[in-house]
Amino acid sequence: MSLYEASFRVKHECPYREISERHPDLTIREWYLSDCQVVELTSPGTPASELLDEIDDLGTVLHRSVDESGLHVVTQSCLCSLEDSIIERFEKYNTLYQPPTVHRQGWEHYSVIAFDESDVRALLRDLEADRDIEVLSKTAITEQQIPHSMLAPVDQLFEDVTDRQLAALRLALESGYYEQPRKTSLRALAEQTAVARSTYEEHLRKAENKILTNAGQFLRLVTTTSTGDPLVVERNRQPEQRAD
Template structure:
């Protein structure tokens, strides 16, 4: 879908009552369904500060915006996921009331095809991470620090900066901690509907409890 005249600028979740608080924090619930694959909840959280943004209007009609927005020759191109044909028809009617709209393509997909990339909005993953912490994380990633085997060391990374090794390591560890903490709520949603226990954590716990 492409739009001219709109304002430029996001998740999917799984079931489990104990996860409901996490889900409510992610944004507006757009769609819920239950099936053989489990219980699915799709939420969206808008980045826009402007009340009348086009992304807000997607959400109003229970449609899920998939970034990025592409700007080409005066047009704004959006990808939107709808869970009901009537929702997309109402959305198009709403948008056509004040802008020029052209529907470029429409594809039928199943819920299982909705990528997990739609689950984790970038602004929430990197929330509360400072610019220096992000810079430390990016340098480590691009230098092969997280590859196996590692291609660099903390000392070598720090030598590329204007800060001491201990300072660089502090920035990096804080970035890692915040990133994993922020990703935790999405990780729980991804794994909530799976009964698999590949590391046999529950079995180990039961064995330990029986031994006690």
């Protein structure tokens, strides 16, 4: 099976696009989380005061530095006002978004991966209906590794996992439960909490199940270009005949 990777850039009404157009040396990288955006802004040289004012209006500034290498700012803003998210369109056409979105000189740059080329074509046609779009590359990925830059969005991996399930999973991980050999037991883990062993185990198993289910699409992408099944190869390997 082949995978298809597409890179393209679009223009539409967006505060980040408008800022990058007014300040052509500015690069904006945008990550989507479950309920917010984290945005990194970088620019060489000393920034103009009007740029700093515009950045302050984007959201909560988490980090800001200006030195000989230029400007570096990290902000966080709410997603509640976003409508018709382009990320939702990626999901509609079964394409996997590769963060971050990069805004530069008035363009938004995106990369996606899909199992079927027809899904990529359908997505691009949809975007052409209400955005200026330029396709930068569209490539079949065969017999090679998935790009290491493709990171699974954290909010997708932990979707529907409750706080208690996350707490149970973190305790098990930090206590060495998943190491070989194990450094602790379910009973010992439960004794560190305020719940019964059966309740703790239920939280842990549900967390494991949800995370593995959410990671399924990324697992398929990582393994789909592999040649052969190593487990099948191992199972079919015949033991060597010992010489008499």
